[in-house]
Amino acid sequence: MTSRVRDERAEPARADGAPDVDDLVWRLRAGERSALAEAYDRHHQALRSFARRLLGEPEAAEDLVQEVFVRLPRTIRRFEGRSSLRSFLISVAVNECKHHVRSAIRYRRAKQRWGMQRVVEPPPGPAERQRQHEMAALLGRGLDALPIDQRMAFVLCAIEEHTSPEAARLLGVPEATVRSRLARAKKRLRAFVEAEGIR
């Protein structure tokens, strides 16, 4: 009963309904390999999706996912149970992502310099799908032009649809800061889109 109560307190906002039991956290802290595999199986989709949206590069996103899970046996010691394990993993990714963001930006710019204009290769299909790819590429370029703090605020709030308090918790900054960063990011992106347009 006590365990159940603790689970509910520790996991107040579970999206998938599966209890993220304390047992998994304790096993992770004990360094069990099976616990790490279990954590990966449960949370890799959410983390990968966030990484892809944040970085815009599948390879960089895989690197970030790998890094977060490789470091998990150590970083789990900082986990206090006040949020879900998924949120904790995303906050770890937020802390670790800075150099991944920079390398992803460098990679995209290099590809553009080498003449590979399309950052994301559009699959063969109807014109609507191609237009979707072009719009995604445009937003990707706009995100690359943002400072990293504004980029993270925009991805978390506008793309991942976290609330401001959640994003503030993940970023470790006050809620007002998140809101101001988001507003500035939107302003700059609008200006960027107006200037660039869809090619």
Add this chain to the structure above:
Amino acid sequence: MSDPSLDELIGAYRAVADRDRRDAEPTRGRVLQAVEARASRRRWLAAAAVVAAVFATNTTVWAFYTGRLDAPLAAVRAVFASRSSSSAEPASDSARARAGAPASTDLRRDTATAALAPGSPEEAAETVEPERSAATGSAEDAAETASRAPGRSATTGSSRDDAPMARGRSAGAGSDRAPSGPAPVAPSGPSLDGEAAEPAPAEPLPEPDPLAAERAAFTRAHAAHFRGSSWAAALALWDAYLADYPRGRFVPEARFNRAVALLRLGRRDAARRALRAIAFGEANGPHRGDANRLLRALDEGRVATEPERARSR
């Protein structure tokens, strides 16, 4: 609908990002492999640390029991002593005497050692301090030489003739030493008479350097050996030093100089024994080569003792 174009872009970005569903298995494999490699590396490091700790412990114990830690420990003690002397309030001489403080003991030892030198005990007691200050340079040099030596063993390297030497020293010096007790020994003459039991005025004495007495004994022997006229006196002072400080800082120099003094006095067999103890006693001893050369010269008859020189003259 305030910002339709941005919302549209966000929708497209989300859709494209989610569409590229890669196989998560390779990443999973890499994660588990990396964690396993890190764990095995940690196990190896822990094993290596245990081995290193065992090795370090054994080495320290061995060094402690073979006397190789004496010099570093003495240096540490000296540092702590100098710190405590700067912070603690100096005690009076009578308090030192009650507590059996090393200051009085060292002074008594100096007096007793100086009594072996030619002259009256009073003269010796008076000349202790000037000698020490005058010959500090040579003692410093000797200390440098001793500190350059990689190791020193006073117990393993001591030869058979060290034991009688120590016995003779203690027998000879025992009568000269002041009886142990609370009688304070002042550096000047008047305190040597019967009024020594009177409590001395509460004059603060500086904390003694733990190595000062040893350095003074070595300096006296060094001066007698290199500047004195009597090899017998030098030999007696070297014996005294080695008996008082069998693990002292200048033991290698003292042992070698003692062998030279024996040789000068014409005691070839004793000198040969002492030189052999130096030459074959301790690996990497600072005077090993000198002792070997001297032994070879002795065997080849190239060394003349003082009595032989006098006869040839």
